[in-house]
Amino acid sequence: MQDWLSDTLKKLNTTSDMNQPNGFSRLSYSPEEAKAHEAFRSVATELGLTVEQDEAGNQWATWVVGKDAPTIAVGSHLDTVHGGGGYDGVAGVLTGLAAVKQLKDQGVAPNKNIAVICFASEESARFGVSTIGSKAVSGLLDKADLAAVPDQDGHTVKEVCESFGLNWETIDQAEKPASFLESFLELHIEQGTQVEDHNADIGIVEGVACPIRLKITAQGMANHTGTTPMHKRQDALAAVAPLITFVEEEALKRNDTLEKQLVATVSTLHVQPNAMNVIPGEVQVGIDIRSVDDTAKRTLAEDIREYCKQIEAKRKVNFHIEVAVDNDSVTLDGSMQHQLHSICQSLDYKVLSMDSGAGHDVMNMALRWPSALLFIPCKEGISHHPAEYATMADLEKGSHIIAEYLKVETGDECENQDRSHRAIGLS
Amino acid sequence: MQDWLSDTLKKLNTTSDMNQPNGFSRLSYSPEEAKAHEAFRSVATELGLTVEQDEAGNQWATWVVGKDAPTIAVGSHLDTVHGGGGYDGVAGVLTGLAAVKQLKDQGVAPNKNIAVICFASEESARFGVSTIGSKAVSGLLDKADLAAVPDQDGHTVKEVCESFGLNWETIDQAEKPASFLESFLELHIEQGTQVEDHNADIGIVEGVACPIRLKITAQGMANHTGTTPMHKRQDALAAVAPLITFVEEEALKRNDTLEKQLVATVSTLHVQPNAMNVIPGEVQVGIDIRSVDDTAKRTLAEDIREYCKQIEAKRKVNFHIEVAVDNDSVTLDGSMQHQLHSICQSLDYKVLSMDSGAGHDVMNMALRWPSALLFIPCKEGISHHPAEYATMADLEKGSHIIAEYLKVETGDECENQDRSHRAIGLS
Numbered sequence: 141m142q143d144w145l146s147d148t149l150k151k152l153n154t155t156s157d158m159n160q161p162n163g164f165s166r167l168s169y170s171p172e173e174a175k176a177h178e179a180f181r182s183v184a185t186e187l188g189l190t191v192e193q194d195e196a197g198n199q200w201a202t203w204v205v206g207k208d209a210p211t212i213a214v215g216s217h218l219d220t221v222h223g224g225g226g227y228d229g230v231a232g233v234l235t236g237l238a239a240v241k242q243l244k245d246q247g248v249a250p251n252k253n254i255a256v257i258c259f260a261s262e263e264s265a266r267f268g269v270s271t272i273g274s275k276a277v278s279g280l281l282d283k284a285d286l287a288a289v290p291d292q293d294g295h296t297v298k299e300v301c302e303s304f305g306l307n308w309e310t311i312d313q314a315e316k317p318a319s320f321l322e323s324f325l326e327l328h329i330e331q332g333t334q335v336e337d338h339n340a341d342i343g344i345v346e347g348v349a350c351p352i353r354l355k356i357t358a359q360g361m362a363n364h365t366g367t368t369p370m371h372k373r374q375d376a377l378a379a380v381a382p383l384i385t386f387v388e389e390e391a392l393k394r395n396d397t398l399e400k401q402l403v404a405t406v407s408t409l410h411v412q413p414n415a416m417n418v419i420p421g422e423v424q425v426g427i428d429i430r431s432v433d434d435t436a437k438r439t440l441a442e443d444i445r446e447y448c449k450q451i452e453a454k455r456k457v458n459f460h461i462e463v464a465v466d467n468d469s470v471t472l473d474g475s476m477q478h479q480l481h482s483i484c485q486s487l488d489y490k491v492l493s494m495d496s497g498a499g500h501d502v503m504n505m506a507l508r509w510p511s512a513l514l515f516i517p518c519k520e521g522i523s524h525h526p527a528e529y530a531t532m533a534d535l536e537k538g539s540h541i542i543a544e545y546l547k548v549e550t551g552d553e554c555e556n557q558d559r560s561h562r563a564i565g566l567s
Numbered sequence: 568m569q570d571w572l573s574d575t576l577k578k579l580n581t582t583s584d585m586n587q588p589n590g591f592s593r594l595s596y597s598p599e600e601a602k603a604h605e606a607f608r609s610v611a612t613e614l615g616l617t618v619e620q621d622e623a624g625n626q627w628a629t630w631v632v633g634k635d636a637p638t639i640a641v642g643s644h645l646d647t648v649h650g651g652g653g654y655d656g657v658a659g660v661l662t663g664l665a666a667v668k669q670l671k672d673q674g675v676a677p678n679k680n681i682a683v684i685c686f687a688s689e690e691s692a693r694f695g696v697s698t699i700g701s702k703a704v705s706g707l708l709d710k711a712d713l714a715a716v717p718d719q720d721g722h723t724v725k726e727v728c729e730s731f732g733l734n735w736e737t738i739d740q741a742e743k744p745a746s747f748l749e750s751f752l753e754l755h756i757e758q759g760t761q762v763e764d765h766n767a768d769i770g771i772v773e774g775v776a777c778p779i780r781l782k783i784t785a786q787g788m789a790n791h792t793g794t795t796p797m798h799k800r801q802d803a804l805a806a807v808a809p810l811i812t813f814v815e816e817e818a819l820k821r822n823d824t825l826e827k828q829l830v831a832t833v834s835t836l837h838v839q840p841n842a843m844n845v846i847p848g849e850v851q852v853g854i855d856i857r858s859v860d861d862t863a864k865r866t867l868a869e870d871i872r873e874y875c876k877q878i879e880a881k882r883k884v885n886f887h888i889e890v891a892v893d894n895d896s897v898t899l900d901g902s903m904q905h906q907l908h909s910i911c912q913s914l915d916y917k918v919l920s921m922d923s924g925a926g927h928d929v930m931n932m933a934l935r936w937p938s939a940l941l942f943i944p945c946k947e948g949i950s951h952h953p954a955e956y957a958t959m960a961d962l963e964k965g966s967h968i969i970a971e972y973l974k975v976e977t978g979d980e981c982e983n984q985d986r987s988h989r990a991i992g993l994s
Contacts, residue, residue: 366924
């Protein structure tokens with residue numbers, strides 16, 4: 141199995157050598173992403189799957205057992221950030237295909253259709269918008285808003301989709317009704333070290349922490365660094381400094397008592413005019429706050445707002461606060477988690493129940509279908525970087541879990557199970 | 568006199584209306600600076616002065632009374648920052664010319680040559696290098712270092728000087744020997760509000776506070792904002808925040824006991840990668856510290872270095888500190904200050920003795936010749952901005968002081984004075 145995984149990993153990365161000092165660059169809807177999709181179609185066809193591209197450029201490779209049979213889906217994406225790694229996204233597509241191969245090799249005859257989905261354009265690196273393909277499938281695409289969003293070369297999403305061979309007018313027809321799928325399972329590299337830190341084999345994710353993001357502008361007054369006395373300044377950067385400290389200290393402090401962990405980061409800062417002999421007149425601050433505990437993240441955002449008022453009261457600097465993003469966190473399906481725990485126990489894999497701090501295609505799918513997310517470890521938590529790495533052993537374990545899951549879900553014993561009923565039983 | 572000042576102000580700004588919403592843009596050695604120099608030559612010629620351009624593009628307008636007579640000089644510059652005001656530099660050139668006009672109108676016959684200098688390329692806005700013209704005159708030009716310095720369009724100083732009509736090979740021949748001048752006096756807008764705050768008419772500057780500038784790189788590690796727990800981060804921006812606070816607090820605190828005021832500013836900050844979902848991995852910080860008390864500014868720089876070590880000890884973030892600039896402050900000539908105080912007293916102008924936090928052409932000239940600097944108020948201290956403004960009344964007062972100074976210095980009673988001797992007497 142590891143040989144097949146290793147070969148197919150390279151195929152999906154369209155490379156003969158995973159050791160790439162500059163990493164992989166398959167931006168959203170780029171010719172490089174199309175080339176990876178083509179490799180996916182080729183591997184899936186070899187496995188005897190029926191491959192179709194939907195209106196948003198997602199690839200669906202289906203083991204069709206019957207036109208009216210229910211379908212369960214697994215998958216992830218093949219696009220990357222600029223100079224990214226070869227496992228983010230690829231791991232989920234690869235292990236999905238590997239699981240199908242195992243079923244085929246074992247002569248399993250599923251009683252449901254099995255789809256391996258390769259979602260288009262998951263990364264936000266090109267357009268600042270993530271998971272376009274899975275948004276389209278889940279009916280979450282805002283076509284009007286998205287059309288004119290440019291990449292850094294000025295090419296819009298619409299233009300780029302059309303270069304990819306899509307028809308912008310029909311892109312939203314990629315949406316599937318709830319009846320189309322029975323469930324969705326994604327496997328992804330963790331992009332953190334919790335699984336490793338807990339000496340576990342696999343992470344089973346309970347919730348995806350979607351962010352609240354604040355854009356704060358501190359407006360002071362630019363002036364000459366040499367001629368403006370200290371007590372007469374309206375230094376926007378000096379006003380922002382204690383805010384940066386506050387965000388970090390509050391997140392650390394709150395985690396002492398919160399059940400679900402909170403992370404908060406001042407991640408972007410733009411200083412105007414940013415010249416050596418001029419006092420900063422304006423600073424734009426970006427703050428990213430995440431927790432699956434939506435109340436905790438919104439309370440911190442509110443307290444940041446209050447803290448800005450305290451700074452304003454002490455200094456001649458004004459703060460303008462805009463909530464750029466505020467998405468509810470996503471709770472994943474309880475019965476699927478339970479199922480995956482049982483499978484891991486039977487395989488003797490140690491499990492960590494955890495939350496995801498990063499967004500994935502599954503967060504969109506979960507709003508329409510019962511969905512689950514598995515994390516395999518990645519070396520030192522490094523991701524979006526040429527050094528991103530997951531072992532063949534961990535990829536293989538992931539593929540075994542998915543294969544067992546597919547067997548259980550598509551076997552006779554599951555035929556009449558009602559997922560929503562089981563979910564209520566567990567909640 | 569105010570009518571002449573107002574007309575000539577417009578001529579030197581090559582405009583018919585000082586009210587320019589986008590300000591004035593006469594960058595170093597640009598065609599716009601050349602046009603202002605041409606206006607200067609025209610006004611000076613009308614006043615009967617002999618105008619020459621030196622090898623560095625400085626304009627010298629001289630009232631020649633004898634080939635072997637000593638020469639005293641006044642002046643400033645006509646170049647501006649991008650979108651700057653019409654008074655920074657222009658005020659000194661204008662009042663120098665106006666003083667000559669007053670002597671001529673009064674039929675004064677000086678016994679020394681009087682030169683009004685219009686220095687080229689004082690602002691650092693184009694090349695990051697200031698006072699090129701006066702550096703050349705004072706023998707401070709580092710031609711080899713300067714030649715390849717580019718502007719933001721990639722044009723080098725050498726190329727631009729040659730477009731200005733200069734010969735780069737001979738630019739350093741603009742240097743004048745100590746015997747060439749007896750003294751130099753510059754008038755400038757204050758670019759601060761101390762004169763106004765003290766309800767004074769004029770500032771007489773004792774020293775020019777040249778900066779010490781630190782470039783600090785904080786090296787942490789970039790990572791995902793969502794998947795990296797708070798206690799496992801190497802956040803370079805969170806590490807830098809207390810440093811920004813430290814710089815401001817220490818400058819404020821030290822000013823309680825320092826005789827000469829200190830200003831310290833974190834003026835530039837570059838965050839890498841500066842992306843909403845990535846923890847800052849590297850931050851570059853620029854710090855500008857100024858005081859005429861060189862010990863005070865260097866002590867603060869040393870304490871900043873120590874403070875960075877304290878941060879390093881607490882966090883997995885490393886600091887690299889580079890001293891980009893460390894210039895001794897310049898003490899101006901005591902006897903000239905004394906002279907100017909007497910003149911202001913006789914004119915009934917209230918004087919503030921002060922230091923300059925900004926650099927000016929005089930700081931170079933003072934290293935070779937006895938030199939002095941006068942500050943007239945500018946509205947709200949605003950400078951390098953279209954709203955920069957000085958009143959005609961203040962420009963006129965400045966011109967009267969310079970006229971009186973020229974009369975005293977070039978009258979019979981001063982013929983045999985030894986400036987350096989007087990300076991010792993006052994020190």
